[in-house]
Amino acid sequence: MTTLKEQLQEDLTAAIRSRDELRSSTIRLTLSAVTSEEVAGKVKRELSDDEVLKVIAKEAKKRREAATAFADAGRTESAALERAEGEVLAEYLPKQLSDEELTAIVAEAVAASGATGPQGMGAVMKLVKPKVDGLAEGGRVAAAVKAALTG
DSSP states (O other): OHHHHHHHHHHHHHHHHTTOOOHHHHHHHHHHHHHHHHHSSSSSOOOHHHHHHHHHHHHHHHHHHHHHHHHHHHHHHHHHHHHHHHHHTTSSOOOOOOOOHHHHHHHHHHHHTTOGGGHHHHHHHHHHHHHHHHHOOOOHHHHHHHHHHHH
């Protein structure tokens, strides 16, 4: 079984061979971010698959934010490129939870914690976070918890 980093390297080679510029540049940047994370700190280390997934998620989030910023500035071509890069990275990430699934998990956590109102947000987030880690973006989770506690 290959690690996620090895899979990225194999996909990079395949993308270069097939002359897929978008895919090869996106994967190259992601591998660069993985390498940067490996050498960060005092000792160089090999990242686990979970850590590589977090780096990929961070890169995907950067692409989403950049696409939004470009779209707001009226630069549609740049926004489209960022979205396309985000789609390439999404292939390596686990499937995200739907809004219904997220709402159900949040409702269960609100009931379990007995929280009523916005002051209970921390307690609910503490219960929800381990269940949705990697499956839903933090901002989405916080918004769902906030909506459940105020609505």
